[in-house]
Amino acid sequence: MVGSKRHSGARRFVRYALAIVLLLIMVYPYLYMVLSSFADWSQIDKMLIPTKFTTRSYDWLFNGGDTGITRPWLHAFMNSIIVSISSTVLMMAFGVMVAYALAKLNFFGRNVINNFVLFHMFFPAIILLIPTFLIVQKVGLYDTYLGLILPKAVSLWAIFMYTNFFKAVPQVFIEAARLDGASDLKIMYRIMLPMSKSITTVIFLFLLMERWTELLWDMIAVKSDSMLTLNVLLSQMFGPYGSYPGPLYAASTILTLPIIIMFVAFSKKFKEGMQFNLK
Amino acid sequence: MEQRNNKLGWLFTSPYLIYSVVFFFVPLIWTFFLSITDWNMIKPKFNFVGISNFADALQSPNVHAAFWNTYRFMLIFVPLVTVLAIGVAVLVHGLSRFKGLFLIGFFLPYLSSGVVSALIVKGLLSYTSPINTALRGMGIDIDWLGTPFTALFIVGLILAWKFTGYYALIITSGLESIDKEVYEAAAIDGVKDGQRFWRITLPLLYPSLYTTLILAFGVTFGIFTEVYQLTGGGPGNATNTWQMEIFKQAFSNLQSGYASAVALLASVATFISIFIIRKLLEVWGKRNGWV
Numbered sequence: 001m002v003g004s005k006r007h008s009g010a011r012r013f014v015r016y017a018l019a020i021v022l023l024l025i026m027v028y029p030y031l032y033m034v035l036s037s038f039a040d041w042s043q044i045d046k047m048l049i050p051t052k053f054t055t056r057s058y059d060w061l062f063n064g065g066d067t068g069i070t071r072p073w074l075h076a077f078m079n080s081i082i083v084s085i086s087s088t089v090l091m092m093a094f095g096v097m098v099a100y101a102l103a104k105l106n107f108f109g110r111n112v113i114n115n116f117v118l119f120h121m122f123f124p125a126i127i128l129l130i131p132t133f134l135i136v137q138k139v140g141l142y143d144t145y146l147g148l149i150l151p152k153a154v155s156l157w158a159i160f161m162y163t164n165f166f167k168a169v170p171q172v173f174i175e176a177a178r179l180d181g182a183s184d185l186k187i188m189y190r191i192m193l194p195m196s197k198s199i200t201t202v203i204f205l206f207l208l209m210e211r212w213t214e215l216l217w218d219m220i221a222v223k224s225d226s227m228l229t230l231n232v233l234l235s236q237m238f239g240p241y242g243s244y245p246g247p248l249y250a251a252s253t254i255l256t257l258p259i260i261i262m263f264v265a266f267s268k269k270f271k272e273g274m275q276f277n278l279k
Numbered sequence: 280m281e282q283r284n285n286k287l288g289w290l291f292t293s294p295y296l297i298y299s300v301v302f303f304f305v306p307l308i309w310t311f312f313l314s315i316t317d318w319n320m321i322k323p324k325f326n327f328v329g330i331s332n333f334a335d336a337l338q339s340p341n342v343h344a345a346f347w348n349t350y351r352f353m354l355i356f357v358p359l360v361t362v363l364a365i366g367v368a369v370l371v372h373g374l375s376r377f378k379g380l381f382l383i384g385f386f387l388p389y390l391s392s393g394v395v396s397a398l399i400v401k402g403l404l405s406y407t408s409p410i411n412t413a414l415r416g417m418g419i420d421i422d423w424l425g426t427p428f429t430a431l432f433i434v435g436l437i438l439a440w441k442f443t444g445y446y447a448l449i450i451t452s453g454l455e456s457i458d459k460e461v462y463e464a465a466a467i468d469g470v471k472d473g474q475r476f477w478r479i480t481l482p483l484l485y486p487s488l489y490t491t492l493i494l495a496f497g498v499t500f501g502i503f504t505e506v507y508q509l510t511g512g513g514p515g516n517a518t519n520t521w522q523m524e525i526f527k528q529a530f531s532n533l534q535s536g537y538a539s540a541v542a543l544l545a546s547v548a549t550f551i552s553i554f555i556i557r558k559l560l561e562v563w564g565k566r567n568g569w570v
Binding site: 012015016018019022023026027029030032033036044045046047048094097098100101102105106107108109110113116117120123124126127128129130131132133134135150151153154159184209212213215216220231234235238245248249252255256259260263264267268270271274275 | 285449
């Protein structure tokens, strides 16, 4: 071990330098997106790091510029928020309820339901796509918020994660709370949820991210401009705005920032939760 | 003796049970039904056509492309993302400070929408982009998205960019669970520094590697947004995927019967492939004595 101390300073420097360079390469596409959204239009897609900046792209996005086409992007942004928050909240709430029952309640049929969840998880969602669309259309939910939300109101993955977590909670806690006269809803809300804070953060962020960036379902479940989610609107803007990359980068920035902010705000809990659920 | 609580159990699971009837059972049966009809989504009338949708699908060059491209994407994406994720995990694990911060940084690409990453890649690879201008200066002129192999490679690269940080997180927690004493014992037994990674770290990492590999193989069966946005499945059929093909047939060509048959074939291909991959990984792990 002689000499390792002398080397360790240099070695550590190399490691950090390498990590920083690699990280910069990985986050560079985001940087490119944000910089391009503010870049002078003569420099967009012509320079890896633009030098002249303007807010023209955002102005176009808001006001349509000289095409005069105003797209309902602010409305789409609100739609994305409404749809992804409601979907995520439902997926979480149903996930907790089902998982609590499967992990902590002794009832007739529990094993059957438990096995069924595993069986259901096994199926690729793509086989259900066309009939799901037809069902939504038949019951009159085509082109409505509910049509966007309900087919994504249950997450098998959330049920699975919560069930595994709840199984690890000692039964004693629950028995004690029951003796004190707490109802099962109260036990879920007052004991299970606070205990599962970090794993809840992980589940919440993954579900929210997935719902926020969903393209396929959001694309086929609605038709009117007022129902578009931001991701779908951005996807459609590839066409008419094709020769105006600036506004596209601006819209992309607006689509990406909220989810990154959410994530960074919860990053500490997220890392704790990841470690738990992987061990 | 635990008390039984049937009412509450069924009450708490009822949202899921209702959901699975409406959005799983009914659609599942409906898919089978549609797949033997020629219904085109508009006309009220349809005919039963037996297995002819399946026969057509099995002969369709688009379906062949979707089938083979899944494995082509695997060949590009899985090794790339695995090496990158292990690299990132080992690198970050060796840092004494800011580990969490770095990991979060590497994870950020996972949050991007496929539409956004497709847009950025389109910008970076456009004909007048700085990258292409520089390459042309060196006499290299590539039409990235118009050439079958590079188009395929770029979609694989976007996916690797997206998933590296996520898998690195999984592998890092695998690394963290390896006891330091194992290394000390190995050093005493004469394992050299150069062999340490291959002979100790990698085998002990096998459980987390198994997880990431299964996840990564799974990703290749569900590629849609990047391809839809970037190439539309082209050039030719070079980047066509199962999801792309089903979407095109069902919602552009309105061939819901045929598309259902393709969807069923896609799931059979997925089932069998994942099953074989799992088995191979297990055999490989066992043969090396890693499990």
